[in-house]
Amino acid sequence: MAEKKTIIEKIWEDHVVHRDEGQPDLIYIDQHLVHEVTSPQAFEGLRLAGRKVRRPDLTFATMDHNVPTKDRENVKDEISAKQMDALKKNCADFGVKLADMFHPDQGIVHIIGPQLGLTQPGKTIVCGDSHTSTHGAFGALAFGIGTSEVEHVLATQTLYGDRPKTMNVKVNGPLGAGVTAKDLILAIIAKFGVKFGTGYVVEYTGEAVQSLSMEGRMTVCNMSIEGGARAGLISPDEKTVDFLTGRRYVPKEEEAFRAISEKWLSYATDEGAAYDKTIEIDATEIEPQVSWGTNPGMVVPISGATPSVDAVDNKDEITRALSYMDLTENQPITSIEIDHVFIGSCTNSRVPDLKNAAEIIKGKKVKDGIKAIVVPGSFLVKSEAEELGLDKIFKEAGFEWRDAGCSACLGMNDDIIPAGGRCASTSNRNFEGRQGNGARTHLVSPEMAAAAAIEGRFVDVRSYTTEEKIS
Numbered sequence: 001m002a003e004k005k006t007i008i009e010k011i012w013e014d015h016v017v018h019r020d021e022g023q024p025d026l027i028y029i030d031q032h033l034v035h036e037v038t039s040p041q042a043f044e045g046l047r048l049a050g051r052k053v054r055r056p057d058l059t060f061a062t063m064d065h066n067v068p069t070k071d072r073e074n075v076k077d078e079i080s081a082k083q084m085d086a087l088k089k090n091c092a093d094f095g096v097k098l099a100d101m102f103h104p105d106q107g108i109v110h111i112i113g114p115q116l117g118l119t120q121p122g123k124t125i126v127c128g129d130s131h132t133s134t135h136g137a138f139g140a141l142a143f144g145i146g147t148s149e150v151e152h153v154l155a156t157q158t159l160y161g162d163r164p165k166t167m168n169v170k171v172n173g174p175l176g177a178g179v180t181a182k183d184l185i186l187a188i189i190a191k192f193g194v195k196f197g198t199g200y201v202v203e204y205t206g207e208a209v210q211s212l213s214m215e216g217r218m219t220v221c222n223m224s225i226e227g228g229a230r231a232g233l234i235s236p237d238e239k240t241v242d243f244l245t246g247r248r249y250v251p252k253e254e255e256a257f258r259a260i261s262e263k264w265l266s267y268a269t270d271e272g273a274a275y276d277k278t279i280e281i282d283a284t285e286i287e288p289q290v291s292w293g294t295n296p297g298m299v300v301p302i303s304g305a306t307p308s309v310d311a312v313d314n315k316d317e318i319t320r321a322l323s324y325m326d327l328t329e330n331q332p333i334t335s336i337e338i339d340h341v342f343i344g345s346c347t348n349s350r351v352p353d354l355k356n357a358a359e360i361i362k363g364k365k366v367k368d369g370i371k372a373i374v375v376p377g378s379f380l381v382k383s384e385a386e387e388l389g390l391d392k393i394f395k396e397a398g399f400e401w402r403d404a405g406c407s408a409c410l411g412m413n414d415d416i417i418p419a420g421g422r423c424a425s426t427s428n429r430n431f432e433g434r435q436g437n438g439a440r441t442h443l444v445s446p447e448m449a450a451a452a453a454i455e456g457r458f459v460d461v462r463s464y465t466t467e468e469k470i471s
């Protein structure tokens with residue numbers, strides 16, 4: 001009988017180009033995604049060595065971190081402008097396809113890969129960005145790499161790496177109404193900590209995971225890195241195949257598509273395959289979540305409160321986080337008032353994210369004194385959302401409707417939360433200063449951010465559940 005394998009083992013073994021016992025494996029990379037921040041030195045290295053890009057056809061570049069989300073013609077930040085000019089020149093010199101900031105395919109690299117069908121099950125995908133784990137939602141082995149590794153992949157289309165240890169994060173039971181993929185991944189990190197995945201590639205399994213849309217699966221896999229994992233993925237199924245059907249870089253001809261989709265599904269973890277480690281969580285107990293502190297593990301349910309310092313072992317860390325966030329011990333989450341709302345980032349800026357937030361917002365107004373922006377993940381997301389009329393709903397409520405980019409996720413260009421400002425954010429990192437020096441970030445789902453915009457403080461979005469769906 002054939003050995004039962006996890007998807008992680010299947011993909012890895014399929015891609016080993018060279019193996020010496022006791023040494024890292026050399027693996028083949030199927031797709032290299034490139035953006036302006038981590039690529040300039042890598043291309044320069046190629047230039048100095050007189051080398052070419054080995055497989056320009058397997059390399060795709062876009063601009064995301066540095067692009068302004070309004071008045072794009074006028075890039076004020078000199079370093080941003082320089083990095084984007086460098087990417088343009090490098091892509092032209094080395095024959096790499098580029099969706100620059102005026103291109104209709106432009107967007108956050110982790111949004112456009114799946115949209116274009118570059119992201120496919122069974123592929124190895126790398127990018128000089130830690131949230132490359134997002135692509136794992138399709139059953140791809142996708143992870144972030146450093147600048148020297150970017151150069152190695154550009155030059156050879158291969159990468160050295162240790163065979164990953166495998167972890168099963170098993171989510172039992174269904175998620176409750178009004179509880180989202182974002183709440184699920186925040187709850188996982190809150191329960192197991194920001195280092196639970198260190199040294200592992202994580203596969204998410206179980207009823208709640210299978211029930212998620214592809215966009216929800218991307219949200220979960222996106223934040224794997226915040227739990228310390230090298231990558232996170234979900235075995236492909238019919239939902240994966242449906243999402244990819246007709247995408248630009250997926251075969252269109254019937255026979256070819258049938259063959260490739262059969263191959264995709266064959267990567268799914270075999271029933272009964274063994275993992276190096278399994279951890280479990282009960283989805284039915286998960287409420288909408290809000291981060292209160294300065295890492296993505298400092299998270300509690302909306303019905304909860306900030307911790308009591310006496311009750312924790314890491315007293316210094318908790319005290320510092322409470323002080324930075326200007327919160328007190330045992331403070332109810334619903335008492336926290338915000339003054340900024342950011343709906344965007346590679347975690348939560350896809351069409352369903354915006355639609356779900358718009359359903360909460362529709363017919364209501366952003367509370368006075370709150371600055372609220374929506375930044376779609378790509379030009380394509382923006383135009384699809386506009387076809388649904390979401391832009392009008394947001395604008396009528398008092399939100400700004402922007403162009404695609406990373407934006408306030410990392411406090412870029414003018415999209416900065418000021419010192420002392422407090423933001424309900426759909427992004428993935430709440431570190432000190434992440435959204436601007438002295439800025440305070442609370443990670444939430446798009447629905448929770450939308451409700452906070454209206455109320456001016458965190459509320460249980462389940463009380464906003466509306467029958468009126470946007471179709």
Ligand code: SF4
Nearest residue numbers: 131345346406409410
């Ligand atoms: S949206 Fe934020 S986390 Fe995602 S790629 Fe951009 S900067 Fe990184």
